[in-house]
Amino acid sequence: MSGTHELEDLLRRLAPRVLAALVRHFGNFETAEDAVQEALLAAATQWPGRGVPDNPSAWLITVASRRMTDQLRSEQASRQREEWVHAQTPSDEFLSPAADVERRDADDTLILMLLCCHPSLTPASQVALMLRAVGGLTTAEIAKAFLAPETTMAQRISRARQRIRAAGATFEMPPEHERAERVPVVLHALYLIFNEGYTATSGPSLHRVGLTAEAIRLTRIAHKVLPQDGEVAGLLALMLLTDARRPARTRPDGSLVPLAEQDRTQWQPDSLKEGLDLITGILSRARLGPYQLQAAIAAVHSEAGRAEDTDWPQIVALYKLLQQVAPSPMVSLGHAVAVAMVRGPQAGIELLAPLEADGRLPDHHRLHAVRAHLLEMAGDRAGAHESYRRAARLTTSLPEQHYLHSRAARLAPEDS
Template sequence: MTTGPAGTGGAAAVERVFREEYGRAVAVLVRVFGDIDIAEEAVQDAFTAALERWPVDGLPPSPAGWIITTGRNRAIDRLRREASRADRHAQAALLHARERPLEEGPVEDDRLRLIFTCCHPALAPAARVALTLRLVGGLTTAEIARAFLVAEPAMAQRLVRAKGKIRDARIPYRVPDEAELPDRLPAVLSVVYLVFNEGYSAGSGDRLVREDLCAEAVRLGRLLARLMPDEPEVLGLLALMLLTESRRPARTGPDGELVVLAEQDRDLWDRGLIAEGLALVRRCLRRGRPGPYQIQAAISAVHSDARDAAATDWGQILRLYDRLTAIAPSPVVALNRAVAVAEVRGPGPALDLVEALVPTLGDFHVLHAVRADLLRRLGRRAEAASAYEAAIAGAGNAAEAAWLERRLRDLGPV
């Protein structure tokens, strides 16, 4: 297929619109048809049509509106054909669509409704998170499988079962009543944070950051904070994302290369986001109900307070990780705590902690990267080289892999 240049309707433009608008389009069409499978298939059909039409006709004035309208029309045409064959499911979806006319303007909480639908207690916790990442974040099955450290076919089956459960149990597409919110909230917060993390450190591709996912996660975090202003973990998550997002301008170099926290130019950090995030952390502290997101936000606040890497209060960070371990232990928390231990007590004690995590996190490339750095600092260069090679092999993102390759080269002959 011949395509025009990016920005004029070529394949690159279609890909950009897909990244930015997939979640919104699916959410709107779920509201229209009352069915996740129909909505997702309609959006996929619309993007297929965009690949055919936009290179010829150019980018429409409202690409998202074009996708939503095209997807709706194609789905209605297909449902009419199926309804004429006495397909009751198609008839019901068509009736639902007639009762709910399409709103082409922005509908602020459509994606939030979809998240709460996906996070219904009837679904297994892992399925809730995976399905929302697929539908709202637009992540591929392979990307979600990497996030969960499971095989892609197993994740595909998990997604199919979750959508079937929503359909068969007739789970409503709405933000739940106030009494129902506490049961849904942990999964909702987990989903929003995973969307942000996939944006901040893309699991695959050439670019380190997917700005669209970061922006969407922050937007959803702000919506949740307005919906539940007295819930400290909601404020904690928003603070964590804002403080992390504040560092994004310094996280990549001129050619898109990764710049790690210790080497970042802190003058490039977004001071407005830092101020907003720190204010939220202080609000959380006044509540006196610490939770995992609040503690992680406090850790990020310590980094934000330091004028440079050398001034970081690693003792305070380690104490916060100790609290986090006490209330929300996990192998990834233990790995992050080991990094703080290395700064406070040295690489030797930290390496002991990391080695104990290998049986659990052996497929996680970040573990090998941390282990490699500790071995390098201990002068065990040959072992460090092997650990860097393992980290490179597991890194799905090209920018991250390139940074690890530079660190491996810096070791010199071993």
Template sequence: MCPRPSRSELVRCFGDLDLAEEVTSEAMEAALRHWPADGVPARPGAWLLTTARRRAVDRLRRDQAYAARLAVLRADAERAEPAPAADATGELPDERLQLFFTCAHPALAAEDRTALTLRCLAGLTTPEVARAFLVPTPTMAQRIVRAKKKIRDARIPFRVPGPDELPERLPGVLQVVYSVFTEGYAASSGPRLQRLDLAQEAIRLARILRRLLPAERETAGLLALLLLVHARREARTGPDGEQVLLEDQDRARWDRAMIEEGRALVVEALTGGPAGPYGVQAAVAALHDEAADVRSTDWPQIVALYDVLLSLAPSPVVALNRAVAVAMRDGPEAGLALLDALEGEPRLRAYHPYPAARGDLLSLLGRRGEAAARYREALRLAGTDPEREALRRKLARVESAAGPGGGGPAAGGS
């Protein structure tokens, strides 16, 4: 498979998102033409980056509006600049984080700058970014185009912000890192449930942010959340890559060192002032990781934490998760009533965990025909093969229990 040149480095070199994307595509096309005949070079990534830079030089020569940038680009093409090392001056020690903070420009709407960063710098596809925001792919594509146009028309400079600007831009960068992790934890599509490379990269970036801005408690909260969730990675899939649900996971396979590190960071995140959204989510994850099994989990405390989270960062996904926790605390009927109230929420229409959760609670209530309908809906929306297979198993169970009529709710409980 042909590698891609680093879009982050190209953006840093060229200072233009559209130009970077165009020459990246041209370099890929050139590789597909030349490598089958000439052989793959010893350093394919460097070959692609050099080719992309040369294509950019050609474009800049033809475009007088970019003439002022040409000298800089020529000099940069002659040498690969290493990422600056971490120091005590507050400077960003990582090239990717430099660009994340650069794109977190206050002139852009918060959601637009996050979407643009995920698409153009973090390497996520437009459908993956759309999933992170629970919007249709065409809507997200328009949002990204709008953000690029705003950068171009307003002539927003691609300048690494100074240390005094970092706290203002931090929330947007935390959102980007969290969204990258989310795609790694639960992939949008494909044959695998997890993309561990993305999850590990997000944790790496979160660690740098924690070192860089130790006084910002949400950096501790985000790192804690990622560690506490990622600690379950080995138990989340079976030998053939199949999905293993939380209640069925072998908790002995959870990474205890990672859990202990995460728990310590939760204490930091929740001490010394009002809690932030990442710290609260990390506290929820810690309660899951501390429990011996699903039944003995402290569901009342989890519901209380979701109440806090809804006040800090309300969203339909938080409301969905709270409804499931209420079902575990008070019974499936109570949880189902809360899920029913979310049925008109447009951002949940393409989010398969919502109909899947309704199917689970309907099944527990013995309403197997309705549960089957919800599982079919979730099956249609699920993006990965392991998720679809897990839903097929649930669907088969409720259809078998419903009997030959396919039908109606069974008498009695499930």
């Protein structure tokens, strides 16, 4: 193993496989997840000095199984329970490599994601549990990512596991009709993880690259298992096309660069091509959904060599479809910007009025940031100045605060 990052990546990839083995054989998600975390910690401590075992997944499963056996033995000390536990330990046949191991791992990872996104859990709990159980992140890492106290995050994860156990959930692929209901929940959780990584809601950094990378990795797995699902492909395309811009989104000092001002030669060509190929292929054969439409909008931006070459009429049309398929205040906000780019800033400003009266966005910084931008385009410097300042007060992201304050400062009255 050449370094700490490579070891972390390996353990993160192996975590779902190990957890799936234990849950399948022992049937106790809560205890299995704790045992896996202990095994991962043991590997992170021992492997750098001793070297990675020839079969690292077998090593982890063996260690985790022993931890789980000890735990179950302590909970029920009867001889009969101990014998049952040993009988249920994963067999050598299961641990040995198989030709279909990659496919099985992908299936198991999707089952785990479906389990973590059980309908009895809140979206916040689904995200936390998915990052812990499937992503292999520690509770401390998840708490740090979302700027929450570690004790709070630990309680959230613990309650989520207890609810899954109380609901009687089992480690198996749900029937097709139930899976059709659960997959969108998984996609929403992955979308939330990606968004938090791409534009962190709080803290000094705009990006949390580990979260975006994990969201993309898990969405790739879902796409591998469900290649014909248009929304899975659409979400993966959206992530790739969006993340391709990341190198151009910040200056060397970490300050934010808006889309219109980005150096597009810094966009990642491989991610752009993969995302464009995905969305082009799926749009022609799948039922249209919100992630596909968002990916199509991102694709239009990606195909413009310069900001001024953007096909804004096409983006307006796509936003209209998105409003029909999945209406939301954020979709209406994006539509208002696109309309302003086609028909002028006043047309966009008029579309903001319903959002301001809607009740769901009055204290969201993006509404006031968009309003400020459109007022600036319209030549209303005083109005734009005040809206930029209000937006800056409402966001907890330091890079966004700095950007909004800088825009406001450019428009400040000379005697202020």
